[in-house]
Amino acid sequence: MSSVDLSVKLPNLTLKNPILLASGTVGYGQEIAEFTDLNKIGGVVTKSLSLKPRKGNAPQRIVETPTGMLNAIGLANVGVEEYLKSKVGFFKNYDTALICNVAASSPEEYLECVRLLDSEERIDGFEINVSCPNVKDGGLEFGNNPALVSKITNLTRGATSKFLAIKLSPNVARISEFARIAKEEGADAVSAINTLVGTAFDIYSRRPKIKNVTGGLSGPAIRPVALAKVLEIRKNADIPIIGIGGISVWQDVIEFMIAGASAVQLGTINFVNPGSAINFLDNLTEYCLTQKINSLSELTGSFTL
Amino acid sequence: MYQALACVTDNKKIAENIHLIEFEAPSIANVIAPGQFLNLRVNDNLFPLLRRPFSICDVNNDRISVMFNVMGEGTKILSQKKLNDYVDILGPLGNGFNLTFNEKKTVIISGGLGAAPFPYLTKELLNRDKEIITIVGGRSSQDIIKHGLTNLFITTEDGSEGLKGNVIDCLKDINNLLFETQYRVFTCGPNGMIKAIKKYFADNKIVVEASVESAMACGFGICQGCPIEHVQSEDTYKLICKDGPVFNLNDIII
Ligand SMILES: Cc1cc2nc3c(=O)[nH]c(=O)nc-3n(C[C@H](O)[C@H](O)[C@H](O)COP(=O)(O)OP(=O)(O)OC[C@H]3O[C@@H](n4cnc5c(N)ncnc54)[C@H](O)[C@@H]3O)c2cc1C
Ligand SMILES: Cc1cc2nc3c(=O)[nH]c(=O)nc-3n(C[C@H](O)[C@H](O)[C@H](O)COP(=O)(O)O)c2cc1C
Ligand code: FES
Numbered sequence: 001m002s003s004v005d006l007s008v009k010l011p012n013l014t015l016k017n018p019i020l021l022a023s024g025t026v027g028y029g030q031e032i033a034e035f036t037d038l039n040k041i042g043g044v045v046t047k048s049l050s051l052k053p054r055k056g057n058a059p060q061r062i063v064e065t066p067t068g069m070l071n072a073i074g075l076a077n078v079g080v081e082e083y084l085k086s087k088v089g090f091f092k093n094y095d096t097a098l099i100c101n102v103a104a105s106s107p108e109e110y111l112e113c114v115r116l117l118d119s120e121e122r123i124d125g126f127e128i129n130v131s132c133p134n135v136k137d138g139g140l141e142f143g144n145n146p147a148l149v150s151k152i153t154n155l156t157r158g159a160t161s162k163f164l165a166i167k168l169s170p171n172v173a174r175i176s177e178f179a180r181i182a183k184e185e186g187a188d189a190v191s192a193i194n195t196l197v198g199t200a201f202d203i204y205s206r207r208p209k210i211k212n213v214t215g216g217l218s219g220p221a222i223r224p225v226a227l228a229k230v231l232e233i234r235k236n237a238d239i240p241i242i243g244i245g246g247i248s249v250w251q252d253v254i255e256f257m258i259a260g261a262s263a264v265q266l267g268t269i270n271f272v273n274p275g276s277a278i279n280f281l282d283n284l285t286e287y288c289l290t291q292k293i294n295s296l297s298e299l300t301g302s303f304t305l
Numbered sequence: 306m307y308q309a310l311a312c313v314t315d316n317k318k319i320a321e322n323i324h325l326i327e328f329e330a331p332s333i334a335n336v337i338a339p340g341q342f343l344n345l346r347v348n349d350n351l352f353p354l355l356r357r358p359f360s361i362c363d364v365n366n367d368r369i370s371v372m373f374n375v376m377g378e379g380t381k382i383l384s385q386k387k388l389n390d391y392v393d394i395l396g397p398l399g400n401g402f403n404l405t406f407n408e409k410k411t412v413i414i415s416g417g418l419g420a421a422p423f424p425y426l427t428k429e430l431l432n433r434d435k436e437i438i439t440i441v442g443g444r445s446s447q448d449i450i451k452h453g454l455t456n457l458f459i460t461t462e463d464g465s466e467g468l469k470g471n472v473i474d475c476l477k478d479i480n481n482l483l484f485e486t487q488y489r490v491f492t493c494g495p496n497g498m499i500k501a502i503k504k505y506f507a508d509n510k511i512v513v514e515a516s517v518e519s520a521m522a523c524g525f526g527i528c529q530g531c532p533i534e535h536v537q538s539e540d541t542y543k544l545i546c547k548d549g550p551v552f553n554l555n556d557i558i559i
Contacts, residue, residue, distance in 0.1 A: 059531070071522075271524075
């Protein structure tokens with residue numbers, strides 16, 4: 001089975017395989033390690049880290065929707081300092097790429113976060129979250145504003161020579177415009193997509209089901225949208241794409257790669273089956289063998305229209 | 306924590322809308338404690354997408370059981386499981402009831418389906434030679450679940466069974482049985498009931514352990530979907546799935 005090459009080469013980062021675990025769906029890695037072998041996974045993206053700890057939104061934070069879920073966690077996290085002190089050490093025992101996702105409420109704060117984290121050797125790269133739909137300050141406002149995405153990319157690029165990806169919002173008219181900006185300012189890749197803004201009401205109380213009123217929709221329900229965004233970026237911007245959105249079975253990984261993704265991230269499915277990533281890997285190898293593919297990366301952008 | 310593909314060994318209705326399903330799951334049965342919970346995937350499809358959390362109701366050798374009522378799609382599918390069907394279970398999850406304490410007397414207060422974790426707790430308390438008084442409350446006699454419970458005092462709001470009133474009225478009513486001695490309380494049920502119990506025991510002289518619920522996605526601490534305010538940490542929420550679902554009632558803000 002080992003004759004197939006699953007590895008992925010991105011600028012400044014080589015992954016042993018294309019499957020990463022998405023920000024906000026693995027905490028800081030520790031809990032999911034009880035159910036899965038992180039050594040076998042391409043990489044892990046941390047929960048968004050901010051300069052200061054954030055308490056996050058009041059409950060209710062999540063609700064299930066047809067083949068999906070809405071969340072408004074509000075970027076609850078321990079903050080950069082505590083992360084470096086008590087969380088990153090866990091990964092020193094694991095051989096997998098560690099990518100720190102960073103969220104902030106000003107371009108300068110993004111810069112400061114990356115600067116502080118960059119000196120930790122174990123951290124292999126960064127994913128800049130300019131697309132969180134659930135916080136009042138920053139988040140989506142940045143992701144919607146080309147000038148700010150440009151500035152944030154430029155500043156963070158200046159603070160690290162490690163892998164740098166910008167995580168894009170699907171809640172914009174043309175996502176590829178933002179991918180082009182990320183490329184121009186020196187990002188190594190874009191991650192697409194973050195969650196789609198959604199809501200749900202209780203018909204008896206007539207109140208929103210989540211306290212924040214709106215939340216981010218994730219899970220299988222968003223997969224066709226995410227695929228179309230990946231395709232749009234592939235066709236209009238020359239930058240590696242990490243495909244995210246509703247991946248739930250191994251076939252979805254292949255589909256994202258065909259549409260243009262170099263690697264992918266698994267999010268919501270980790271809640272349902274924390275061993276998904278590893279289950280998919282054997283199937284990817286098998287697929288390559290039957291399809292006579294030597295290197296899985298050949299699939300990236302291999303669609304015919 | 307284990308992920309087990311567990312075989313259904315029994316699935317029956319024990320009262321109107323109350324089901325008891327049993328699984329063969331030795332890895333979980335051998336280590337689970339009262340008050341911990343399981344996160345069940347009700348089918349292999351992507352609808353319903355998320356797992357459904359249930360308290361451990363009882364353990365018999367290699368078998369574990371769950372008591373539930375049919376609320377929506379997930380519990381409907383669970384109620385239709387047949388013998389020898391398989392269900393994917395994560396567990397044991399969370400922290401259960403504290404079983405090492407000095408008080409000889411215990412009071413279990415159960416509201417409606419809050420009875421679910423108590424058959425196993427009852428068994429373990431009796432194993433430790435504790436005395437148990439169980440107060441079971443509901444709106445009417447239909448809500449009264451007695452399965453696996455002992456030494457019952459029943460109260461219903463409409464008076465259709467037991468004392469007319471609520472669990473607090475019942476607590477006051479049986480106060481003489483407690484002889485003003487130290488006792489320990491375990492409770493699970495609707496939020497309104499838990500709040501009333503918190504108020505009743507606000508002077509902090511009696512330890513009350515409450516099992517609480519919230520919506521959950523993962524059940525083991527990775528989604529941050531299940532926060533609860535806790536007195537020990539003003540700047541962060543505790544997670545019901547990981548730090549609970551059992552808390553000292555005085556420590557949580559509900
Ligand atoms: C720790 C814990 C232990 C539990 N133990 C039991 C038990 O022993 N027996 C039992 O019958 N039920 C128990 N529940 C509640 C049970 O999980 C729900 O009744 C069940 O998930 C309903 O699923 P459904 O698909 O039938 O209903 P639906 O109403 O269709 O479920 C829709 C969504 O609501 C979510 N949800 C469920 N409960 C809540 C809640 N309290 N607040 C907000 N959202 C919620 C569900 O997870 C699901 O995602 C427990 C819940 C928790 C958190
Ligand atoms: C509960 C939850 C929390 C999330 N938190 C973050 C976060 O902190 N930062 C971030 O960039 N994305 C976050 N996301 C978005 C995911 O990383 C991912 O982009 C999105 O869920 C789509 O993928 P999926 O459909 O596979 O879940 C979160 C998603 C969920 C469901
Ligand atoms: S349910 Fe996911 S953290 Fe508690």
